[in-house]
Each structure stands twice: as C-alpha cells, then as structure tokens.
Amino acid sequence: xxxxxxxxxxxxxxxxxxxxxxxxxxxxxxxxxxxxxxxxxxxxxxxxxxxxxxxxxxxxxxxxxxxxxxxxxxxxxxxxxxxxxxxxxxxxxxxxxxxxxxxxxxxxxxxxxxxxxxxxxxxxxxxxxxxxxxxxxxxxxxxxxxxxxxxxxxxxxxxxxxxxxxxxxxxxxxxxxxxxxxxxxxxxxxxxxxxxxxxxxxxxxxxxxxxxxxxxxxxxxxxxxxxxxxxxxxxxxxxxxxxxxxxxxxxxxxxxxxxxxxxxxxxxxxxxxxxxxxxxxxxxxxxxxxxxxxxxxxxxxxxxxxxxxxxxxxxxxxxxxxxxxxxxxxxxxxxxxxxxxxxxxxxxxxxxxxxxxxxxxxxxxxxxxxxxxxxxxx
Numbered sequence: 001x002x003x004x005x006x007x008x009x010x011x012x013x014x015x016x017x018x019x020x021x022x023x024x025x026x027x028x029x030x031x032x033x034x035x036x037x038x039x040x041x042x043x044x045x046x047x048x049x050x051x052x053x054x055x056x057x058x059x060x061x062x063x064x065x066x067x068x069x070x071x072x073x074x075x076x077x078x079x080x081x082x083x084x085x086x087x088x089x090x091x092x093x094x095x096x097x098x099x100x101x102x103x104x105x106x107x108x109x110x111x112x113x114x115x116x117x118x119x120x121x122x123x124x125x126x127x128x129x130x131x132x133x134x135x136x137x138x139x140x141x142x143x144x145x146x147x148x149x150x151x152x153x154x155x156x157x158x159x160x161x162x163x164x165x166x167x168x169x170x171x172x173x174x175x176x177x178x179x180x181x182x183x184x185x186x187x188x189x190x191x192x193x194x195x196x197x198x199x200x201x202x203x204x205x206x207x208x209x210x211x212x213x214x215x216x217x218x219x220x221x222x223x224x225x226x227x228x229x230x231x232x233x234x235x236x237x238x239x240x241x242x243x244x245x246x247x248x249x250x251x252x253x254x255x256x257x258x259x260x261x262x263x264x265x266x267x268x269x270x271x272x273x274x275x276x277x278x279x280x281x282x283x284x285x286x287x288x289x290x291x292x293x294x295x296x297x298x299x300x301x302x303x304x305x306x307x308x309x310x311x312x313x314x315x316x317x318x319x320x321x322x323x324x325x326x327x328x329x330x331x332x333x334x335x336x337x338x339x340x341x342x343x344x345x346x347x348x349x350x351x352x353x354x355x356x357x358x359x360x361x362x363x364x365x366x367x368x369x370x371x372x373x374x375x376x377x378x
Contacts, residue, residue, distance in 0.1 A: 002148040004092050009146055014089075020139040021085025027132045028078030031058070034128070035073035038062045039364065050128050059361060060233035061118055061126040071175045072168055074114075078132055080167050081107050084160065085139060097149040099156030108140040121305060124233050186370035193371050198356035201225065202258070202340050208286070208293050210255040211246040220254040221376050225353040227260040227337075227346050230282065230300045231275035231307065238350045238362045239301045245368055252376055257297065258337045259286070260349050266334050277307055280325075282334045284316045287324035 006014055034050055038059055050058035061067055068074060081103060088100050111133040118125055202225060205217045213220040226242070228235040242255060261278030264270040281300050288296045296315060303311060316325050324330055344351065344358050352359045355375060 002094070004094065004149065005097050005143060005147045006089065006092050008148070009142075013142070013146075017139065017142050018086060018089060020135050020142070021082045021088075023082070024085070024132060024135045024139065025079050025082030027128055027135065028075045028082060031062075031075035031126075031128050031132070032073050032079065034058055035062050035067065035075060038361075050126065056127050057124050057234065058126045058128060060122050060124040060237075061114075061129055063234075063237055063362070064117075064122055066114065066117060070172065072171045075132075076167060076171050077107075077164070078136075080164060081136075084163075094149045095153040095156035096159070097143075097147060097156075098151055098153035099160045101143050101147050101150055102152065102157065103160055104136070104140045104143055108136050111136045122233055123231070123305060186366070189367055189370050190374040193354075193357055193374070196357045199344050199353065199358055200356050201353070202256075203343065204340070206256040206258050206337065207290060208257040208297075209290075210242060210257055210294050210297065211250075211253050213251050213254050217254050217256060220252060221378070222249055222253040222372050223355050224253065224255045225258060226255065227258045227341050227344075227349060227351045227353075229259075229261050229263075229275055229278050229349040230285070231278045231304060232262065232349045233304070234362055235350045236301045236304050238352070239298070241362060241365055241368065243298075244365060245372065248369070249372055249376075253372070257293075258340060259334045260338055260341055260346060260351070261334070262349060266331050267338050268335065269338070277309060277312065279331070279334065280309065280312050281307065283325045283330050284312050284319075284321065286330055286334065287316065287321035288319045292319065 005017075009017060030050075039062075062073075066074070084100055084103060088096055114129065115133055118129070201218065201223070206225070210226075213222075217223060224242075224245075226238065228238065246253060246255065259282040261267055261282050262270060262274045263276055263278035264273055265276065266279035266282070285293060285296050285300060296319070299315070300307065300312075316322055341351070344353055348360060350360075350362065354371065
C-alpha cells in the first residue's frame with residue numbers, strides 16, 4: 001500500500017514543507033498588494049521594499065503584459081498554491097496529493113518561464129518574485145522526491161480547478177470595483193496634488209524638449225520635467241505614457257528631459273555598474289541635433305531590450321555626432337543634469353516634476369489626465 005507524502009516525510013521535513021507553502025502565500029500576498037499599489041497608487045512616492053534599484057525592481061514585472069491575466073494579478077494564484085500546500089495537511093488523501101503534485105510541477109514550470117522572461121525581455125529581476133520562485137522550486141523538489149502518488153487524478157484536479165475559478169472570479173470582481181472608483185478617486189488625487197509641497201523648477205532649463213507649447217518653459221499651463229534613464233524599464237513605461245499625454249495636451253504642455261543614468265560611468269552617485277550603456281545613450285541623445293532629440297529619444301527607448309554599444313555608436317554616426325560624444329564637455333553636462341536632481345531629492349528613475357510637484361515612478365494615465373485637466377482649468 002502506498003504511503004501518503006506526509007507519512008514519508010520526517011517531522012522536520014513536514015514542518016519545512018508546510019513552511020514553504022505558508023511563505024509562498026505570504027510572499028504572494030505582498031506581491032498582490034504591490035500590484036494594486038502600482039496600478040492604483042494613492043500617493044506620489046514610489047517607495048517600496050521591492051524596488052531596490054532599476055534592476056532589482058518589482059514595478060517592471062508588475063506592469064508588464066504578463067503581470068496579470070485579464071486584469072487579475074498572477075500573484076493571486078501564488079497565494080492559492082501556497083494555500084493548497086497547507087490545506088493538504090487537512091485533506092491528505094491520494095487524489096489531493098496527486099493534484100498537488102501536478103499543480104506544483106506546473107507552477108514550477110511557470111516560475112521558470114517568468115524568471116527567463118524577466119531577465120531576457122524586461123531586463124529586470126523582481127526580488128519578491130524571485131523569492132517565490134525559490135520557494136516553489138523547493139516545494140516541487142520535495143513532492144517530486146518523496147511522493148508515491150503521481151498518477152493523474154481528475155477528481156483532485158477538479159477540486160483545485162473549482163477553487164481556482166472561484167478565487168479568480170472574486171479577484172476579477174475586486175478589480176472591476178477598483179476600476180469603477182477611478183473617477184471618484186480623481187478628485188481626491190487632484191486635492192492631494194494641490195496640497196503637495198511645491199519644489200519649484202530646475203535652476204536651469206534643459207535644452208532637450210519632448211514637447212514645446214511655449215518657448216519659455218514656465219509659460220505653459222502644464223510643465224513637466226523628467227529625470228530618466230534610457231535603460232530603466234519603468235522609464236520606458238513613462239515614455240510611452242508621455243507620448244499619449246503630449247498628443248492629448250498638445251499646445252498646452254511643455255516637457256523637458258534631464259538625463260539621470262544609473263551608470264557609474266558618468267553618475268558620481270553610483271558606486272558600481274548597473275545600466276552600463278545609460279551614459280553612452282545619454283551622450284548620443286544629447287549630441288543629436290536638437291530638432292531630432294525626440295526622435296532619437298524614442299528610438300533608444302524602443303530598442304531598450306536590444307540596446308548595445310554598437311547600436312549607439314551607429315546612431316551617433318548617423319547624426320554626425322562622434323566628436324561631440326567623445327568631448328569631455330558632453331559628459332560634464334550630463335553630470336550637471338544628474339546633480340540637478342539633488343534639489344528635488346531624486347533617488348530613483350523615473351522622477352517627474354509637474355508644475356513643481358515631485359511624482360516618483362509611473363502613474364496610470366487616468367491620474368495624469370485628472371492632474372493635467374485640473375492644471376488647465378486654473
């Protein structure tokens with residue numbers, strides 16, 4: 001007669017297996033909370049223990065196409081899988097053990113895919129996601145090694161499937177509630193913006209404009225200063241949002257760009273390498289003809305995943321900027337822009353200054369619309 005998994009595990013191993021399930025749920029609950037904070041933020045700060053820097057960053061994963069399924073954060077399923085492990089201690093029969101085995105194997109395969117997706121396509125690593133992957137692999141290893149009940153059980157999988165559908169349905173309903181509250185939240189967001197400290201504008205205007213409604217930067221109803229890094233995934237997300245904002249508020253918005261590469265090659269605040277092409281990308285963009293800045297800015301962001309030194313050199317050659325790129329004065333100007341961020345307490349990218357108010361990270365478009373509409377009405 002086959003022994004169930006718990007009979008084969010020692011007491012200490014039983015504790016470890018249960019703890020793995022509990023930790024998987026706890027980490028997933030945090031990631032779910034982070035998802036809602038990122039998608040429906042209530043403040044202008046981007047602080048999070050999950051956002052260590054632009055590489056070890058949860059936002060890029062959270063806001064990526066694979067961060068949710070039909071609006072439901074995939075971390076919800078991590079909560080459920082962790083719960084399945086813990087519930088197995090109550091329902092320790094062959095059907096449930098078999099279902100748990102196949103669920104954990106499928107989960108491990110998904111973790112491996114998401115890990116590769118993050119590194120290869122996003123160029124970032126979510127610290128808490130990685131912790132979940134490690135916990136998942138450990139739990140899968142234990143059940144694979146010690147379980148004798150590996151025959152597929154339709155009954156057990158059916159129970160798991162029903163539980164998953166119920167949780168997914170409840171999550172979908174919750175998401176819809178958040179979406180329906182967006183309009184109500186707009187007024188409170190504008191109030192929060194109006195009550196936020198006004199930090200003023202940079203001590204000098206950037207010669208690099210993404211949008212120019214007026215020659216004098218301060219004369220436009222909407223004045224947006226962006227501190228950004230060409231290799232930062234969240235900066236790319238902001239770039240995509242700003243393109244839509246520029247179109248919607250054409251003639252009413254000035255957007256100026258300040259380089260803030262997280263690259264030790266030009267950023268004196270960086271203690272080691274991170275985005276090792278960000279300084280070179282800044283030089284190439286700075287040295288392009290001013291009327292062509294937005295085009296090369298867009299081009300660099302669009303090629304962010306495939307960016308290379310050769311690609312940047314080619315861009316520089318196309319704009320006849322080789323001498324400018326090599327000129328030490330170019331680096332000096334980029335450093336000057338980086339240092340300008342000190343006045344606003346810039347610690348991460350992207351950071352925006354909108355009519356004197358600092359906003360870290362990337363907001364949903366609806367938030368920008370609410371703030372910008374209020375600025376136009378003033």
